[in-house]
Amino acid sequence: MPADEGGVPDPRNLVQHYQALVARYEALDEEIDALLMMHGGHTEDMPYIDLAHYRKLARERDELESEMRAVEQQLNLNDEASTGEES
Numbered sequence: 562m563p564a565d566e567g568g569v570p571d572p573r574n575l576v577q578h579y580q581a582l583v584a585r586y587e588a589l590d591e592e593i594d595a596l597l598m599m600h601g602g603h604t605e606d607m608p609y610i611d612l613a614h615y616r617k618l619a620r621e622r623d624e625l626e627s628e629m630r631a632v633e634q635q636l637n638l639n640d641e642a643s644t645g646e647e648s
Contacts, residue, residue: 570635579632582625589622 596615600607604615 572636575632575636579629579636582629582632586622586625586629589618589625593618593622 593615596611604612607615
């Protein structure tokens with residue numbers, strides 16, 4: 562992530578990066594949903610090849626979610642910051 566001279570990430574770049582992560586996450590989530598729906602909404606009867614693909618997609622989605630949470634923290638997009646509440 563490009564940073565300014567003080568080493569702080571540029572908020573505009575962070576927002577663009579976050580938006581790209583969200584778009585990729587949503588695309589993966591839709592692909593996972595479609596795969597599940599092809600097999601009755603669950604993995605129990607899924608052929609091995611589809612199950613392996615499902616697991617790969619789910620891992621990628623989980624990694625994206627983790628990265629999204631990290632960027633949210635950098636952008637202060639957590640619930641406490643938006644509501645003003647403290648824990």
